[in-house]
Amino acid sequence: MGRAPEAAEAALRESCDALEAMGDRSSLCSLAAFLAEALYVQGKDDEAWHYTEVAEQTAGAEDLEAQSDYRSVRAKLLARQGEFERGEAMAREAVEIIERTGESDHKGDAYVDLAEVYRMGGKRQDEAESLRRALGWYQAKGNVVMAGKVRSLLANLE
Numbered sequence: 001m002g003r004a005p006e007a008a009e010a011a012l013r014e015s016c017d018a019l020e021a022m023g024d025r026s027s028l029c030s031l032a033a034f035l036a037e038a039l040y041v042q043g044k045d046d047e048a049w050h051y052t053e054v055a056e057q058t059a060g061a062e063d064l065e066a067q068s069d070y071r072s073v074r075a076k077l078l079a080r081q082g083e084f085e086r087g088e089a090m091a092r093e094a095v096e097i098i099e100r101t102g103e104s105d106h107k108g109d110a111y112v113d114l115a116e117v118y119r120m121g122g123k124r125q126d127e128a129e130s131l132r133r134a135l136g137w138y139q140a141k142g143n144v145v146m147a148g149k150v151r152s153l154l155a156n157l158e
Contacts, residue, residue, distance in 0.1 A: 008038040016054070029059035033069035040073050045124050049077055065106050068098035072113035076120075084121035091117040104141035108134040112150065 012035035038049035055070035066153040071094035079087030091114040098110045111134035118127035131154050138147040 005041045009035065009042065012038055016051070020054075025048050025058040026060070026063075029055045029066040030069065032058065033066055033073060036070065036073040040076055040146045045077055045080065048073060052077070064097050064101050065103060068094040068106065068110055071097070072110055072128060075117050076113060077119040079120040084117070087117045088114075088121060103141055105146070106138035107144065108118060108141070108146055108150070111137065112146075112153075115153070128154060131157070 012031055015031050016028060016035055019025075019031065032051045032055040036048045036055065039045075039048035039051060052070045052074040054067055059066035059070065061067070075087045075089075075091035075094060076092050077087075078084075078090060091110075095107075095110045095114055098106050101107070111130045115127045115130035115134065117125075118130060128142070131150050134148045135147055138150060
């Protein structure tokens with residue numbers, strides 16, 4: 001992945017800071033969740049948790065994508081800390097929320113995140129099932145890149 005997470009962090013942090021300064025909550029919620037993901041990938045867990053809180057505080061109840069996104073990152077953070085049951089419950093909640101949308105890519109992403117939580121908890125069958133669900137959503141959307149990534153993850157499981 002190279003420097004992609006660091007570059008994403010820098011760009012997202014700048015955008016979040018600008019949106020906070022302007023008082024724009026509608027865009028901030030999604031960007032804060034994306035920043036939390038970029039921080040999570042780099043192992044910056046405390047900061048990632050902070051930005052899940054920013055996303056939670058600014059996401060409207062009707063913004064299902066943002067509601068799901070911050071929960072997905074928070075679920076992985078909980079699982080990484082060894083709180084597998086709480087992480088799994090949060091990840092499943094994120095999936096339930098995003099399932100109410102027409103966002104195929106977001107659905108795939110939520111299932112990949114759920115699979116990651118299952119992996120950390122040692123639940124290989126559940127991990128594989130979540131990856132298969134993600135693959136279905138990515139294929140439905142025609143997202144060749146993510147479908148390939150998920151096929152690779154499934155191959156490594158088997």
